[in-house]
Amino acid sequence: MITYSELVQKQRALFRSGQTRSLAFRTQALRKLRESIRRHERDLTAALKQDLNKSEFESYSTEIGVVLAEIGFTLKHLRKWMKPRKVKTPITHLGSTGYIYQEPYGVALIIAPWNYPFQLAVAPLIGAIAAGNCAILKPSELTPCTSAVLAKLINEAFPEDYIRVIEGEVEVSQALLKEDVDYIFFTGSVPVGKIVMEQASKNLTPVTLELGGKSPCIVHEEANLKLAAKRIAWGKFMNAGQTCIAPDYLYVHQPIKALFLEELTKAIKELYGAQPIQNPNFTHIVSERHFDRLTTFLSNGDLYYGGETDRDQLAIAPTILTNLDWQAPVMQDEIFGPILPVLEFTSLTEVLNGVLDHPKPLSLYLFSENQSVQETVLQTLSFGGGCVNDTVYHFASPYLPFGGVGSSGIGAYHGKGSFDTFSHEKSVLKQTTRFDLPYRYPNVKNGLKKIKRFLK
Numbered sequence: 352m353i354t355y356s357e358l359v360q361k362q363r364a365l366f367r368s369g370q371t372r373s374l375a376f377r378t379q380a381l382r383k384l385r386e387s388i389r390r391h392e393r394d395l396t397a398a399l400k401q402d403l404n405k406s407e408f409e410s411y412s413t414e415i416g417v418v419l420a421e422i423g424f425t426l427k428h429l430r431k432w433m434k435p436r437k438v439k440t441p442i443t444h445l446g447s448t449g450y451i452y453q454e455p456y457g458v459a460l461i462i463a464p465w466n467y468p469f470q471l472a473v474a475p476l477i478g479a480i481a482a483g484n485c486a487i488l489k490p491s492e493l494t495p496c497t498s499a500v501l502a503k504l505i506n507e508a509f510p511e512d513y514i515r516v517i518e519g520e521v522e523v524s525q526a527l528l529k530e531d532v533d534y535i536f537f538t539g540s541v542p543v544g545k546i547v548m549e550q551a552s553k554n555l556t557p558v559t560l561e562l563g564g565k566s567p568c569i570v571h572e573e574a575n576l577k578l579a580a581k582r583i584a585w586g587k588f589m590n591a592g593q594t595c596i597a598p599d600y601l602y603v604h605q606p607i608k609a610l611f612l613e614e615l616t617k618a619i620k621e622l623y624g625a626q627p628i629q630n631p632n633f634t635h636i637v638s639e640r641h642f643d644r645l646t647t648f649l650s651n652g653d654l655y656y657g658g659e660t661d662r663d664q665l666a667i668a669p670t671i672l673t674n675l676d677w678q679a680p681v682m683q684d685e686i687f688g689p690i691l692p693v694l695e696f697t698s699l700t701e702v703l704n705g706v707l708d709h710p711k712p713l714s715l716y717l718f719s720e721n722q723s724v725q726e727t728v729l730q731t732l733s734f735g736g737g738c739v740n741d742t743v744y745h746f747a748s749p750y751l752p753f754g755g756v757g758s759s760g761i762g763a764y765h766g767k768g769s770f771d772t773f774s775h776e777k778s779v780l781k782q783t784t785r786f787d788l789p790y791r792y793p794n795v796k797n798g799l800k801k802i803k804r805f806l807k
């Protein structure tokens with residue numbers, strides 16, 4: 352069997368041959384990827400059902416469909432993105448022209464998590480291909496069925512010196528991180544993100560880190576409560592809360608809290624029925640370890656709604672917890688499950704300080720019709736991205752680069768953002784030889800005086 356070092360060498364050799372750089376090669380690869388996904392769509396849906404009990408609706412809308420749309424968008428715009436961009440030059444550079452060339456890095460390593468095990472592995476791969484790189488992809492070991500289909504689908508479509516999926520446990524990730532690759536794109540938890548960055552620093556390899564954290568969702572008194580409830584229930588309980596950008600906790604304005612919580616429970620019932628853990632379309636928790644961690648939170652604060660569990664099926668019902676504060680165990684780390692703690696506020700300042708006192712979130716959601724409240728929140732708080740009057744939906748726009756800030760991540764992708772992430776921007780000045788401005792040379796009479804006229 353080929354070693355990881357040999358694989359990297361083989362990919363680098365292909366990259367050096369220049370083949371991966373042409374528009375024709377990249378578009379052909381993207382089309383091949385699309386065909387292979389379509390060919391394996393049923394296997395993928397079955398694997399996602401087996402790994403996480405994902406419904407066909409969720410599998411298509413949040414995994415397969417999102418990826419197909421991303422490929423379509425990339426194919427449509429790639430020619431334009433690849434063109435060297437002409438930029439302005441200052442007066443001091445008279446006669447020359449500036450260009451930015453988008454240059455592929457070489458061999459990219461992509462490490463993916465388990466919560467959207469197909470989409471979060473393939474979406475970065477689309478960027479890597481579009482930008483002209485070779486790629487090694489390591490899916491999560493916690494969703495083995497999807498990982499197997501992914502390996503089949505990709506390794507069947509591409510030769511190993513171009514793209515390779517390598518399945519396996521954490522040790523595989525650790526071994527791959529020791530290789531000297533040209534780019535690392537990691538999606539996963541904050542602690543592992545730190546390990547990845549440490550490893551990358553050994554070779555000064557550039558990284559994108561798509562991490563997590565506690566994403567707040569603020570419900571202000573001037574919100575459309577019914578719609579807020581529906582959109583929050585959708586964003587929180589999709590994939591059973593195992594979404595990096597799910598609202599982690601709510602900050603609800605005290606005057607409308609009772610009314611809003613009634614609307615929220617109604618919305619949950621409408622979306623998932625009165626007995627969600629028996630709903631065959633409700634996603635399950637990925638492992639016993641994750642299930643056991645989550646169920647310890649059920650006794651935090653007061654149980655307002657839900658709380659039912661089924662360990663055999665790894666199912667936890669959508670749950671709302673009230674009467675708790677930042678000291679509660681459920682408020683210490685990202686929850687990553689269908690449990691929604693509700694904090695109450697009376698003034699917006701409390702919310703702003705509460706969020707500012709904690710690491711910068713990956714996402715933030717605000718429900719309010721009040722423009723000034725919207726602007727205050729958007730101008731005061733730092734977060735990766737988010738929505739006003741919605742949850743999660745920003746993720747699916749190819750025009751909005753998606754990523755974190757601070758401990759929720761470094762870098763962004765989706766749409767052109769993915770192409771840019773996997774490209775180095777090479778700045779080039781093309782100088783004229785028709786004349787030679789004399790002022791920069793040290794032997795010119797009054798040179799300093801003239802330079803001072805331009806550089807001030």
Ligand code: NAD
Nearest residue numbers: 463464465490491521524525539540543561562563564595
């Ligand atoms: P994880 O960090 O445990 O694992 C992610 C990947 O890293 C897996 O492929 C795993 O094999 C590998 N890995 C695990 N431990 C490692 C180690 N010590 N050294 C090297 N590699 C290692 O994350 P997860 O549990 O799969 O995913 C959940 C986390 O991911 C949550 O924190 C969530 O917020 C975050 N996430 C972020 C995004 C985003 O786009 N920002 C998307 C999904 C999930």
